[in-house]
Amino acid sequence: MKILVVDDEKSIVNLIRMNLELEGYKVVISMTGIDAVDKFKMEKPELVILDIMLPDISGHEVIQKFQKIDNEIPVIMLTANSQMNDKLLGLQLGADDYITKPFNSAELILRIKAITKRSKKKDNKARENNNEINIKGIRILKDERKILIDGQEVATTYKEFDTLLLMMENCNKVFTREKLLERVWGYEYEGNTRAVDILIQRLRRKLGIYSESLKTIYGVGYKLEL
Template sequence: MQYHIGVVEDDENIQNIVNAYLKKEGFIVSILGSAEEGFEMWEKQPPDMWILDIMLPGMDGYDFCKKIRQESDVPIIIISAKDDEIDKILGLELGGDDYLTKPFSPRELIARVKRLFKRSRTMNEMNESSQEKVRVDQLLIYKSDRRIFWKGAEHEVTTKEFDMLLLFAENVNRAFSREELLIQVWGEDYFGSDRAVDDLVKRIRKKLDGIQLETVWGFGYRFRSEEE
């Protein structure tokens, strides 16, 4: 399969470098200079992955990432000249799957692109081979459809919210450290603060009112159930 990658970047030099390296690896590449152009392509020919700059003319990359993530789980790699940890956390929490700071090595970008496609293929294969559902108390998760029901009502969740809920539901009453959660949900090469874990748990608690996600003080979190 030949993957199609949309690159949203307004720096012509970076456009040329990224375009050349991706095409050399056999990818189909669409270069777009703004988020608005990206949306036009998304409606006509959605790519299999986005490589997205944050600082763009018009709509910025954060808003673009957020809007795409509301519609799709397509992999998104964020690239930015901003090196502040808060910017990395924000980008990942809005739905980015990876984050690269400029200047970056084109070879590193290629490695991350391949890693994300490999992970995406693995997830798709797992979903196709299993129609399994997980139920704990009033939480129901359809794994293959990636759908969440709480107290009988379906709730829209982000990719990482789903991944964390599934991890907890499949390991009821087990305490996970923040470091374990970072590895399981964000991946082994995640380099941000464990604050991202706290923020994600906070969002889940807000969406699924009353869910028994307990804080294990000084350690991490567990999903408590008396049925287990």
């Protein structure tokens, strides 16, 4: 598996590279946002670890450029403890996860493995089951990882796709925020369910006229009612 690491601090880059290579990952390094976008195009990584604070353009701008190139590639943000607004904005723009500095290398490895394990399970399940789910005007093609709203394809991030697929496969079932974190993120999110709320907001916008079908069950969680 190839991972693109984007950070302008050499000590952090070297630490991440050493730990990832010990785990058998191939590592590509970038120290600026513009270079990161170029390497994202050329190297075609399977996952990105991205610092929000970069010397040329912000990590948020980098995420947006990644999304235009390939919105299926998971992105883990690196942020400072005080940068809560940056974390939330990154999640809104399509990042899949974040980890705060200073971080434990073992935790970072676990986050990466959780994302890749989840994607492998989804790929295997798509091959085993029928490829298509079609309820009213929402259609999901599992093998192609495509979502179509009234016949028009809608671009989604990896976790947006996984969340809608889960809820389409369990229509009218109520999912707590914690259960969605467990099923989509694949691990406990340190009690921070805000990531789920942000992802649901993004999905509602993309569902268009079907946005109201993604209902909030106050004090509990969410369900898709079609």
